[in-house]
Amino acid sequence: RKEVEQDPGPFNVPEGATVAFNCTYSNSASQSFFWYRQDCRKEPKLLMSVYSSGNEDGRFTAQLNRASQYISLLIRDSKLSDSATYLCVVKGNFNKFYFGSGTKLNVKP
Amino acid sequence: DAGVIQSPRHEVTEMGQEVTLRCKPISGHNSLFWYRQTMMRGLELLIYFNNNVPIDDSGMPEDRFSAKMPNASFSTLKIQPSEPRDSAVYFCASSFFGAGGTNTEAFFGQGTRLTVV
Numbered sequence: 039r040k041e042v043e044q045d046p047g048p049f050n051v052p053e054g055a056t057v058a059f060n061c062t063y064s065n066s067a068s069q070s071f072f073w074y075r076q077d078c079r080k081e082p083k084l085l086m087s088v089y090s091s092g093n094e095d096g097r098f099t100a101q102l103n104r105a106s107q108y109i110s111l112l113i114r115d116s117k118l119s120d121s122a123t124y125l126c127v128v129k130g131n132f133n134k135f136y137f138g139s140g141t142k143l144n145v146k147p
Numbered sequence: 148d149a150g151v152i153q154s155p156r157h158e159v160t161e162m163g164q165e166v167t168l169r170c171k172p173i174s175g176h177n178s179l180f181w182y183r184q185t186m187m188r189g190l191e192l193l194i195y196f197n198n199n200v201p202i203d204d205s206g207m208p209e210d211r212f213s214a215k216m217p218n219a220s221f222s223t224l225k226i227q228p229s230e231p232r233d234s235a236v237y238f239c240a241s242s243f244f245g246a247g248g249t250n251t252e253a254f255f256g257q258g259t260r261l262t263v264v
Contacts, residue, residue: 072252081238081255082190125190127253132195132202133178133244135253139189 039064044126044138051116052146059111059141061126070129071102073111075122076140082125085111116145149173151256153239159262165227168259171220172241180253181214181224182238190238196222197244229263236260 044061051057063071071088086093088100088109099112109126126138152171160166172179181193194204196216204214211230216222226233240253 070250081257083255084252087252129250133197133242133250134192134195134203135180135240135242136192137182137190 040138041065041130041136042126042128042138044141046139046141048142048144050144050146053116053118055116055145056112056114057116057143058113059124059126059143061109061138061141063107063109063126063128063136065128065130066104066107068128068130071100071109072127072129073098073100073109074125074127074137076125077122082137085124113143116143118145118147121145151239151241151254153237153256153259155259156257157260157262159264160229162230162263163228164263165225166229166233166261166263168224168237168239168261170222170224170239170256172222172239173254174220176241176243176251176254177219178242178244179216179222180240180242181222182240183235184238184258185235193224226261229261231263234262 042063073085074082075085076082086095088102092101097114101110123140123142125140128136154169179196182190184190193206194214195202199216214224236258238258240255242253243251
């Protein structure tokens with residue numbers, strides 16, 4: 039079983055739409071959670087950390103459900119520039135970062 | 148600040164040749180990761196160093212792959228002999244792992260795009 043599972047998409051949405059991505063993780067002892075963004079032919083970059091109480095950064099909201107081992111990312115008012123692959127990341131024992139396979143988002147005009 | 152620096156950015160080599168990928172982590176970071184990314188398998192963790200010591204190499208696909216970290220500012224990933232199925236983007240990432248909870252996220256280099264023909 040993979041450490042982190044994500045729906046690969048693609049999600050095709052119009053500009054201005056709200057879109058949500060989910061991921062599940064297998065290790066209940068995981069301590070830190072992140073969403074990364076990867077543009078085509080570029081390296082992954084941190085989008086935001088995910089805190090137990092949930093957190094928001096502008097149009098982006100991340101939620102963590104430890105009981106269900108589930109992480110979500112909500113993007114409101116989608117922009118063309120949001121088109122990318124979004125990677126769910128879980129940090130396990132000894133500082134190891136486990137990446138999901140990513141969910142591809144295409145925002146259309 | 149300089150980020151994680153990888154070289155070369157692109158490598159094309161013939162099957163059977165030795166390939167060496169290089170990485171300079173962010174100064175002050177004590178954890179270094181080598182990942183491989185393909186369309187089919189996504190981002191796979193190959194090996195992880197902490198304080199220059201390999202902690203987990205369970206992701207290294209086979210004996211043809213080896214990695215070293217001789218000091219805190221340099222690491223190599225070597226493939227010998229290379230095969231066409233090794234073609235992928237290889238990323239190096241670094242982070243700081245502190246016992247007191249002062250940890251950072253993983254910062255990635257720009258990757259090395261390897262093509263084995």
